[in-house]
Every structure is written in structure tokens, then in C-alpha cells.
Amino acid sequence: MCLGICIVLCACIRATQIPGTRKNGHGFRHVTSDNVVSPEKTDSIEENKDENQGVNNVTQNDDHDAEPSASNKPDDIDKVAYLTFDDGPSTITEDILDILKKEDVKATFFMIGNQINEKTKPIVDRLCSEGHQIGVHTYCHEAGSIYCSAETYYSDLMKAEQVILEYTGTAPLVYRFPWGSANGYIKGFRKEIVCKLSDMGMEFCDWNVSGEDSIGTPSAAQIYKNVKKNFDKFSEPVILLHDSATRKETVKALPDIIKLYKEAGYTFDVIKNREKPFQWMAYD
Numbered sequence: 001m002c003l004g005i006c007i008v009l010c011a012c013i014r015a016t017q018i019p020g021t022r023k024n025g026h027g028f029r030h031v032t033s034d035n036v037v038s039p040e041k042t043d044s045i046e047e048n049k050d051e052n053q054g055v056n057n058v059t060q061n062d063d064h065d066a067e068p069s070a071s072n073k074p075d076d077i078d079k080v081a082y083l084t085f086d087d088g089p090s091t092i093t094e095d096i097l098d099i100l101k102k103e104d105v106k107a108t109f110f111m112i113g114n115q116i117n118e119k120t121k122p123i124v125d126r127l128c129s130e131g132h133q134i135g136v137h138t139y140c141h142e143a144g145s146i147y148c149s150a151e152t153y154y155s156d157l158m159k160a161e162q163v164i165l166e167y168t169g170t171a172p173l174v175y176r177f178p179w180g181s182a183n184g185y186i187k188g189f190r191k192e193i194v195c196k197l198s199d200m201g202m203e204f205c206d207w208n209v210s211g212e213d214s215i216g217t218p219s220a221a222q223i224y225k226n227v228k229k230n231f232d233k234f235s236e237p238v239i240l241l242h243d244s245a246t247r248k249e250t251v252k253a254l255p256d257i258i259k260l261y262k263e264a265g266y267t268f269d270v271i272k273n274r275e276k277p278f279q280w281m282a283y284d
Contacts, residue, residue, distance in 0.1 A: 081237050081266040082274060083107035083258075084207060086137055086176060086214075088243030089120040089127075095251045096243060097126060103258045105268040106131050109243060110176040110205075113139035113160030116167050124167055133270035134168060135205065136160045136175040146178060147185035150192045157197070174205045174271050181206050182280050190281075205277035207240035208233070211257070213250045214242045220252035227257050232264060238271070238278040 085096060088109050100107055109127060111134055116124055127134065138146055139160040146156045157175060164172050175197065177183060181204055186193065194204060209230045211223040218226070227239060239257070241250050261268070271277055 079235065079264070079266045080269050080274070081239060081261045082271055082278075083239050083241065083268060084110060084135075084176070084205070084271065085241050085243040086110045087112055087141070089115055089123045090243050090247075091245045092248060092251050093120075093123045093127070093243050096254065097123075097130065097132075099251070099254050099258070100132070101130060103255070103262075105258055106133075106270050107268070108133040108135055108174070108205075108271040110135040110137035110174075111160070111164065112137050112141050113163040116163045121167055128168055128170075131270075133174075133272055134164055134170075134172055135271065136164065136172045136202075138178045139163070141178055143178065143185055147183075150189040150196075153186065153189075153193055154196065173201070174203055174277055176205050180280065203277050204279060205238065205271055206280045207238045208278050209237045210240040211242075211250065211253065213247055213253075214244075217246075218249060220249045220256075223250055223253040224256050224260070227253075228260060231260055234278075236274060236278075237261075238274075 083100075083105065085107060088111050093109075096107075099105075109132060111124075113136075124134070136157055137160070139156045140146065146153050161172055164170075177186070179185070181190065181194075197204070209227055212218060212226040213223045223241075231237060231239075241247075241254070241257075243250075258268070
């Protein structure tokens with residue numbers, strides 16, 4: 001009985017806070033209680049697999065392949081970079097937030113649902129109050145559980161979304177597939193998932209610049225180098241970094257990464273303010 005009441009109340013909160021129209025493909029959303037799945041909470045902060053596991057070589061969205069480089073962008077158009085962090089909240093999230101606050105930079109955090117609980121609620125509250133965006137990454141980040149079928153993926157994402165809604169009062173507008181949209185796990189049902197969630201007003205977001213900080217144990221210098229090699233390749237870079245307990249070198253690299261972009265004339269923003277999320281593959 002209590003669980004049913006909680007689900008209905010959360011759905012009502014989301015419906016009243018988010019108008020029933022869509023904006024820029026990833027702005028506002030329709031929400032009904034049919035889309036809500038009750039979460040099972042856990043108090044642990046889990047470690048996660050390398051983000052690039054399971055990624056195959058694919059033909060990318062031609063629109064994004066054609067994006068101009070920053071050096072070719074007209075002088076009267078602002079250059080904007082989009083920092084994104086996967087796998088939080090974690091024990092390093094507040095360190096990341098401290099740096100972002102000091103540098104007056106906004107970022108988007110793709111979060112793991114089973115790591116959002118009463119223990120991490122103060123971190124999530126701070127993240128929201130300081131103007132950062134929260135997106136869905138996954139509930140459990142276990143490929144064997146998430147990617148069995150379209151139904152298991154959808155269930156995992158909705159479970160994570162419900163936790164985010166419960167703790168923030170706001171429904172996330174974007175999601176990021178664990179290991180990216182080109183991962184081999186979802187080859188057979190990728191389009192079904194993307195189209196279903198798009199109809200709900202949710203869009204996925206990949207990345208076009210990566211610190212490769214989840215591959216092995218790179219140093220801060222190597223993470224910075226990985227970002228720098230592609231930092232001006234795209235006019236609106238979406239930068240992948242990680243927010244998990246083992247990624248302390250990412251924290252060390254972050255100030256220099258921000259400095260790199262600022263000195264090149266970039267400002268920073270959250271994904272919802274980008275014209276559209278960066279996607280490796282496009283679907284009608």
C-alpha cells in the first residue's frame with residue numbers, strides 16, 4: 001500500500017514539474033505512473049567496470065562526423081564544452097564539485113541508481129543546488145543483468161530514473177548507455193530501445209572526447225593527454241570522465257582539463273542546453 005502511494009506521488013511530482021511538451025528533443029517530458037518502477041535501495045557505493053568494454057566499431061552518425069572543428073568555427077559563435085561524469089555518486093564526487101565550483105563550471109553527471117541513497121543524498125542535493133544536470137546511466141551497471149533484452153534494459157533504466165526522481169524531484173531528460181550506444185551487447189535491440197525512450201522524451205548521449213580514465217589506471221598526466229589529443233576536433237565537445245572511488249587521478253587532471261578549454265576560448269554548460277545530445281548513431 002505504502003509503495004503504491006509513493007509511486008503515484010512521485011509520478012505526480014514529475015508531471016507537475018515537467019510540462020507535457022518536448023523542447024529541443026531533450027527538454028520537457030510527459031510522465032505517467034505507467035513509466036515508474038519502484039527501486040530497491042542499497043547503502044553501498046560500488047566499483048564499476050571499464051566504460052569502453054563491449055564497444056564495437058560502428059558507422060557513426062554522419063551529422064556528427066561532419067561537425068566542424070573548433071578552429072573552423074566562426075568567431076562570432078561561442079565555443080562550448082560539455083563535461084560529463086559517469087558512475088557516480090561516489091566518494092570523489094564532492095572533490096569534483098569543489099573544482100567545478102571554484103572554476104565556475106557546470107557539468108552533467110550520469111548516475112548509477114543503486115548508489116543514490118540516504119548516505120549519498122547530501123552529495124546529490126549539492127550537485128543539483130549548484131546547477132549541474134543529472135542523467136541516467138544505469139541502475140546496476142552489470143551487463144549480464146542490463147543487456148539480456150530490450151525489456152531488461154528498459155526495466156533497469158526506469159528503476160534508476162525512479163530513484164533519481166525520488167531523491168531530486170526531477171525526471172532526468174538524458175541517459176547514457178553503459179559502454180556507449182555502440183556497445184555490442186545491444187546490437188539486436190538498440191533501435192527499439194532508442195525509439196521507445198525518444199517517444200517518452202528521453203534522448204541518449206554519447207561522447208566525442210574521452211579521458212580514457214576507466215581503462216586501466218592512467219595517471220592524471222595521461223588522462224589530460226587523452227583529452228588534449230581531441231579537445232579541439234569538435235565544435236561542441238562532449239567530454240567523458242568518470243566519477244568513481246578508484247578515479248582519484250581524474251580529480252587531479254580536472255583543473256588542467258578545464259584550463260585547457262578555457263584558454264582555448266570555451267565556456268562550459270550542461271547537456272540539456274546543447275542543441276542536441278551527441279550521438280554516435282542516429283535513428284528516425
